[in-house]
Amino acid sequence: MELRRVQMTGGSSFVVTLPKDWIQEMRIKKNDPVGLIVQPDGTLLVTKKTTDEPLQRVKEIDIGHITDPSFLFRMLIGTYITGFTEIRISSKQRFPPFVRSVVRDFTQMTIGQEIVEETDTLIVIKDLLNPAEMPFDNTLKRMFVIVRNMHVDAITALETHNHALATDVINRDLDSDRLNWLIARQTNMIMQNPSLSRKMEVSTGMAMYYYIISRIIERIGDHAVRIAENAEPTMDIDLDPKIIAALKKASAMSMNIFDKSIISFFNADIKEAHKTIESVSALENICGDISNMAFKQETLAAISISYVAESIRRAGEYSADISENVINYIVEEDRSLHRRPAGK
Missing domain, CATH: 1.20.58.220 (Phosphate transport system protein phou homolog 2; domain 2)
Incomplete structure (x- = not known):
């Protein structure tokens, strides 16, 4: 844990500096806004994200070496549960028939998942549900x-x-x-x-x-x-x-x-x-x-x-x-x- 002392400025405002390494990692520059979120346990979260837009996370799945339909289905369920908002299934060659069958079962068995793009070598599934x-x-x-x-x-x-x-x-x-x-x-x-x-x-x-x-x-x-x-x-x-x-x-x-x-x-x-x-x-x-x-x-x-x-x-x-x-x-x-x- 890194400790920082709270200082007072202007006679009424309290100020604490942010770690330089974090600033650089987040690529935050002078005058950039940051979000402050008070957590239920009393802690304060500082985040670069300043909007309430859902976090977009994309998972790429190359099925070139996947031959087991059950394995692909479990990968899709795992991707869904872990919160990815877009799944891109791709192959260098034409999809074998089991891929479309597994994807169809997956979208029917989960809530909010829909196919938004489909070709012979690419299937894109997006989450259309607002949590x-x-x-x-x-x-x-x-x-x-x-x-x-x-x-x-x-x-x-x-x-x-x-x-x-x-x-x-x-x-x-x-x-x-x-x-x-x-x-x-x-x-x-x-x-x-x-x-x-x-x-x-x-x-x-x-x-x-x-x-x-x-x-x-x-x-x-x-x-x-x-x-x-x-x-x-x-x-x-x-x-x-x-x-x-x-x-x-x-x-x-x-x-x-x-x-x-x-x-x-x-x-x-x-x-x-x-x-x-x-x-x-x-x-x-x-x-x-x-x-x-x-x-x-x-x-x-x-x-x-x-x-x-x-x-x-x-x-x-x-x-x-x-x-x-x-x-x-x-x-x-x-x-x-x-x-x-x-x-x-």
């Missing part, structure tokens, strides 16, 4: 609704032997992934561009908590998919009604923990978060009982039911992780006495 138009609160609430419905429908598919509903739950997982990727992208963009933090009215620290919680919700969605997948082998078997009843009870307990964790987050309610964490042990007990009951079923059904019970338990435990992060953030920011209303 400030997609508030974290709205995205996270939408994720919550999608994932909660996935879990409930997966249990319903198991109970009613509904193959189509189970398949629909599996397909809906992409909706959850898209929103999680969006939150990850916006978080990275905020870290790179503090003015975006001000525009979205969320601190960099809070943005990180949104990302952490979105990742947890996405994992709960993954377990809803596992429930739907493991429901399939049981649909041609008459399960013990007591097992079905126990699964429904455990599922309701798990989703109750999920509900209360999300409410405690949006209400910044540290006491509710603590109570929610304490309720997980009852869920773990009933899921253990279901696994024991499953041993009386046929082998295939027993395995599937045990996996379902495990996913119900994990969904509840992940929900408790949300409450733990609520407590961590409130303690860090000392916000327990300054709750913000839900949706604000």
Whole structure:
């Protein structure tokens, strides 16, 4: 850390000099303006950037040595999440057919990405979404609704032997992934561009908590998919009604923990978060009982039911992780006495 003394000039203005190396690196000259941004933690950010225009970042991808479609897709997702606003995919020769297919899948599976230029050797993808138009609160609430419905429908598919509903739950997982990727992208963009933090009215620290919680919700969605997948082998078997009843009870307990964790987050309610964490042990007990009951079923059904019970338990435990992060953030920011209303 480089220390500078604050001086007074003109009897009322405070002045501090800027490091010469930084001035030269930023190519700042005499009388050039600089931006000053007060951060939520009290620090002062000095930046050459003096407008609120989004930071434009271009990623060049030469696919000359890429032959694996999955690798190209993962590169595109990584580029999207890290906040690049333009992606230029190029090749010295005509694109192989898989490139356009991967690019098409990428633009359909991400939010705001559109192809703006396309030739035999060049594809340009641009981000057309203004991050400030997609508030974290709205995205996270939408994720919550999608994932909660996935879990409930997966249990319903198991109970009613509904193959189509189970398949629909599996397909809906992409909706959850898209929103999680969006939150990850916006978080990275905020870290790179503090003015975006001000525009979205969320601190960099809070943005990180949104990302952490979105990742947890996405994992709960993954377990809803596992429930739907493991429901399939049981649909041609008459399960013990007591097992079905126990699964429904455990599922309701798990989703109750999920509900209360999300409410405690949006209400910044540290006491509710603590109570929610304490309720997980009852869920773990009933899921253990279901696994024991499953041993009386046929082998295939027993395995599937045990996996379902495990996913119900994990969904509840992940929900408790949300409450733990609520407590961590409130303690860090000392916000327990300054709750913000839900949706604000």
